[in-house]
Amino acid sequence: MLTLANPKLRRVSDSVWRVALRLGFRVARAWWRLRRPRHEGALVAIYVGRALLLVKSSYRAEWNFPGGSIRPGETPDAAAQREMEEEIGLSSYTLRAAGSVYGTWEGRRDRVHFFELHLDCLPELQLDNREVIATHLASPEELPSIALTGAVVAYLRKDFCC
Structure with missing residues (x-):
């Protein structure tokens, strides 16, 4: 029987999702450059000692922090918790608000809320393998040599607005 519990079917399904996300992101970026929509998101800077956890998405060349869009009616901290659980499988951690930045990235006028999580050791992560x-x-020494999203660069510069 073929189900998503079947590893082969799961790999195929994940591959199809990654292609769809890459294509969808390209279309979205073109639309954003035309329309310049406003967007609000939340990202989590996860420190393990002095090191920062970066995530690589299937549709973006740069590394980012776990996080994403804030849904209507959702608070920034709830969005950060939800995205952290969806993307890397971490839940039930207390996050500390670190500030917000405004910027125009990939054609969107963005407000990004940052949260921090400080850990002594990295727990086992469960990547969705799609996004x-x-x-x-x-x-900290290798961060300057890594391609990072504009929002992560703003966080590292501490360009907080409020």
């Missing part, structure tokens, strides 16, 4: 395909624990 998030890899993680990397980056030392």
Whole structure:
């Protein structure tokens, strides 16, 4: 029987999702450049000692923090918790608000709320293997050599607005 519990079918399904996300993201970026929509998101900077956990999405060249869009009626901290659980399988952690930034990235006028999580050791992560395909624990010394999203660069510069 073929079900998503079948590893082969799961790999095929994940591959189809990654292709759909890549194509959808390209279309979305073109639309955003035309329309310049406003967007609000939440990202989580996860520190393990001095190192930062970065995530690689299937549709973006740059590394990012876990996180994503804030849904209507959702608070930034609830969005950060939800996205962290969806993308890397971490839940039930207390996040600390770190600030917000405004910027125009990929054609959207964005407000990004940052949260921080400080851990002594990295727990086992469960990547969705569709949107998030890899993680990397980056030392402060190697961060300048890594391609990062504009929002992560703003966080590292501490360009907080409010």
